[in-house]
Amino acid sequence: MISISTKYSKNQDFRAILTNKKSNLSSIKSIIDLNAARELKDKAAKNKKGFTFVSQISKSKFNNIFFFNVDEKKPEYIYQSLGGQIVSEAINLKKVSIEILIDTLPDKIKNDISIIQNILIGAFSKNYSFNDYKIEKKSKNILNFKLICSNKNYISKCIKYAKCINEGVSETRNLVTTPPNILNPKNFANQISKLKSTGLKIEILDEKKLKSLGMNALLGVGQGSQNKSYVAIMKWNGKSKNSKPLCFVGKGVCFDTGGISLKPARFMEEMKYDMAGAGTVTGLMKTLALRKAKVNAIGVVGLVENMPDGNAQRPGDVVKSYSGKTIEIFNTDAEGRLVLADLLTYTEKRFEPRFIINLATLTGAIIISLGNEYAGLFSNNDQLAERINKVGYKDNEKAWRLPLDKQFDQLIDSQIADVQNINYSGGAGSITAAQFLQRFILKKTPWAHLDIAGMAWTKKNTKTIPVGATGYGVKLLNRLVEEYYE
Numbered sequence: 001m002i003s004i005s006t007k008y009s010k011n012q013d014f015r016a017i018l019t020n021k022k023s024n025l026s027s028i029k030s031i032i033d034l035n036a037a038r039e040l041k042d043k044a045a046k047n048k049k050g051f052t053f054v055s056q057i058s059k060s061k062f063n064n065i066f067f068f069n070v071d072e073k074k075p076e077y078i079y080q081s082l083g084g085q086i087v088s089e090a091i092n093l094k095k096v097s098i099e100i101l102i103d104t105l106p107d108k109i110k111n112d113i114s115i116i117q118n119i120l121i122g123a124f125s126k127n128y129s130f131n132d133y134k135i136e137k138k139s140k141n142i143l144n145f146k147l148i149c150s151n152k153n154y155i156s157k158c159i160k161y162a163k164c165i166n167e168g169v170s171e172t173r174n175l176v177t178t179p180p181n182i183l184n185p186k187n188f189a190n191q192i193s194k195l196k197s198t199g200l201k202i203e204i205l206d207e208k209k210l211k212s213l214g215m216n217a218l219l220g221v222g223q224g225s226q227n228k229s230y231v232a233i234m235k236w237n238g239k240s241k242n243s244k245p246l247c248f249v250g251k252g253v254c255f256d257t258g259g260i261s262l263k264p265a266r267f268m269e270e271m272k273y274d275m276a277g278a279g280t281v282t283g284l285m286k287t288l289a290l291r292k293a294k295v296n297a298i299g300v301v302g303l304v305e306n307m308p309d310g311n312a313q314r315p316g317d318v319v320k321s322y323s324g325k326t327i328e329i330f331n332t333d334a335e336g337r338l339v340l341a342d343l344l345t346y347t348e349k350r351f352e353p354r355f356i357i358n359l360a361t362l363t364g365a366i367i368i369s370l371g372n373e374y375a376g377l378f379s380n381n382d383q384l385a386e387r388i389n390k391v392g393y394k395d396n397e398k399a400w401r402l403p404l405d406k407q408f409d410q411l412i413d414s415q416i417a418d419v420q421n422i423n424y425s426g427g428a429g430s431i432t433a434a435q436f437l438q439r440f441i442l443k444k445t446p447w448a449h450l451d452i453a454g455m456a457w458t459k460k461n462t463k464t465i466p467v468g469a470t471g472y473g474v475k476l477l478n479r480l481v482e483e484y485y486e
Contacts (some may be wrong), residue, residue: 002145002159003153012146014064018088020071020395021045028104032065044069045211060445063343064093070109076118077396077464083122083234084464090143097144102155109480110149113158120162121475125464128170145224161291166479169471170289176456176469180255180272182324184227185303188275190255192232194281198289201235215342221335222240222304224259224312231343232278234285234299238292243295246485247353248285249343249478251336251360252278252303259306259332260314274336276456277359278303280473287478300347302339306332318417322346323440330424334361335356337421337433341440348445348453354485355384355446358437360453365429367454374400376451378434384446387484388476396464397476399450408435431456 010013017028019041025034042069066089068082100123104112107220109115127143149155154303167270175183175191183191189204197200207228210219215231222229232252235245256274257263263271273279278301283298313319317329319338323345327338340358347356366376375392377399379385385401392398411432414420418441423432434449441447458465465471 001229002147004147004149006148006150006152008099008101008148009146012097012099014066014090014093014098016066016068017103018068018070018100018102019068019392020106020241021043023104025104027099027103035420037067040067041069043067054296064095067424067478070105070115072109076114076394080116080122080395080464081126081320083124084117084126084462085127085477087143089124093393095143095264097146099146099148102147102149111154113140113154116155116158117161120158120163120428121170122464124166125169125471126160126466128173128466130174130468133179147454160281164287165293165475167290168283168474168478169341170283171286172276172279172283172471172474173469175282176273176276176471178272180305181253183272184273185230185252185254185305186227187221188252188278188303189230190289192234195234195282195286195289198286199236200289200420201237203233203235205231205233213322214300215322215346216319216322217309217327217338218302218304218328218342220313220317220319221253221259221338224309225305225307227254227305229302229304232301232303234282236285236288236295236297238288238294239296244354245297245351246300246481247298247300247345247347247351247356248281249340249356249358250278250299250301251275251339251358252301252335253339254303254305255306255334256306258435259308259312259335261333263333264380270391270457273456274361274474275303276361276452276469277301277336278471280452281476282469283474284477285486287474289482293481295370295481297481298347298353300343302343306335321440325419325439326417327342328370328414328420330420331422334422337436340437340458343441344437344440344447348441352452353445355381355448356441356478357388357450359450361456362431362451363430363453366451369402369430370400370454372458374398375455376430376434377401377448378404378431378438378451379448380404380438380441380444380463381446381448384448387480388448388450391479391483392476395475395479397455397472399476402431402434404434404438408432412436421453435468
């Protein structure tokens with residue numbers, strides 16, 4: 001819950017006072033001695049850690065007054081970190097509500113919509129929880145927020161935008177966190193269908209339709225599962241019909257055992273988030289719809305389950321993809337690229353987009369290369385790659401570009417088919433996976449591939465994200481759309 005007021009409460013036990021070295025603090029003299037307040041403001045401004053706090057002030061009339069320094073001209077993610085830090089301190093003190101004083105900032109900062117929006121985005125993000133399967137369920141909103149500001153209309157706009165971002169990120173997190181026995185391909189498709197309420201147009205392609213289209217690469221991945229495969233298409237029309245759409249494609253392997261090329265048992269439970277690419281596309285489309293983005297956008301996700309049944313795809317099989325190209329299956333655990341192969345060609349042919357960006361938890365090799373700090377970025381278009389790289393630093397959802405080169409193609413040339421699905425000679429695992437995908441872009445459409453295997457889940461708390469699903473990519477791609485295509 002979030003509310004706005006022009007006056008602070010007398011009985012609030014957690015206050016976050018946003019200040020700057022130029023702040024005039026006379027408006028809070030009824031809360032704290034002004035000399036003490038100015039001293040604490042200056043200490044916060046000089047703290048080398050950036051946004052800090054001082055708690056339990058003996059001279060104050062109330063407990064738990066925190067000063068958070070807000071500098072000008074910082075990257076947007078720094079302000080998001082500030083919002084996350086406010087929530088962290090309240091959680092540490094086991095408080096259930098936060099009062100954030102905004103009028104204590106100088107006008108130049110207070111009226112900078114980007115700063116306030118990003119503080120709220122970070123606070124909402126850190127406030128996320130997933131308790132759907134606990135007996136004692138807590139509210140999804142751990143904390144209640146009360147914003148103190150004289151300009152209610154301005155703050156309302158900031159809240160509305162931050163909520164649109166948070167709704168999309170939370171949608172992704174919820175999907176990625178949901179257990180795989182619950183979020184099978186059918187139920188994932190059902191969840192997407194519910195997004196009609198946001199204004200999205202939803203189209204679900206079932207197995208009968210996929211077979212008639214010739215999506216045999218995608219269907220081959222799911223043929224060992226009792227759960228049928230689907231493709232879900234989400235459309236947002238925020239511009240004229242003549243405007244080419246932006247297309248986002250997601251890998252949605254709801255659970256990945258590796259198939260016949262079975263994965264080790266240890267950590268296999270983590271393979272429930274092998275659908276994070278599809279989760280990100282779904283969350284992004286929700287955000288674009290909620291904020292009524294002035295763009296035409298289409299999200300396409302392939303929803304399958306990779307299981308080692310007696311009917312499962314075998315190493316050595318050859319399948320004919322939607323593009324007409326044949327693929328030799330060397331390893332059934334290199335399944336995500338098979339799903340994407342059909343989706344990329346289908347999306348390019350049917351929608352003739354301005355660009356295609358696909359997201360996938362595609363390779364463990366990208367984690368070896370980039371850890372949990374950057375997604376792997378591959379692209380056939382320098383301008384698109386540069387834009388993704390640039391906006392990634394603004395929300396701290398970074399992507400590092402790796403090379404594509406014809407020389408790598410030799411590593412995935414098959415002796416009996418057009419291409420094989422892995423490089424068996426060793427090395428360049430993430431690059432050869434991207435080279436594989438690029439073969440299914442047939443009309444030179446600007447395309448980028450984001451390998452998010454190291455970014456979809458975090459095993460440690462960050463400044464804005466609790467342990468678990470990160471929602472990586474929603475903010476990144478929303479900003480890309482907003483800054484370059486609207």
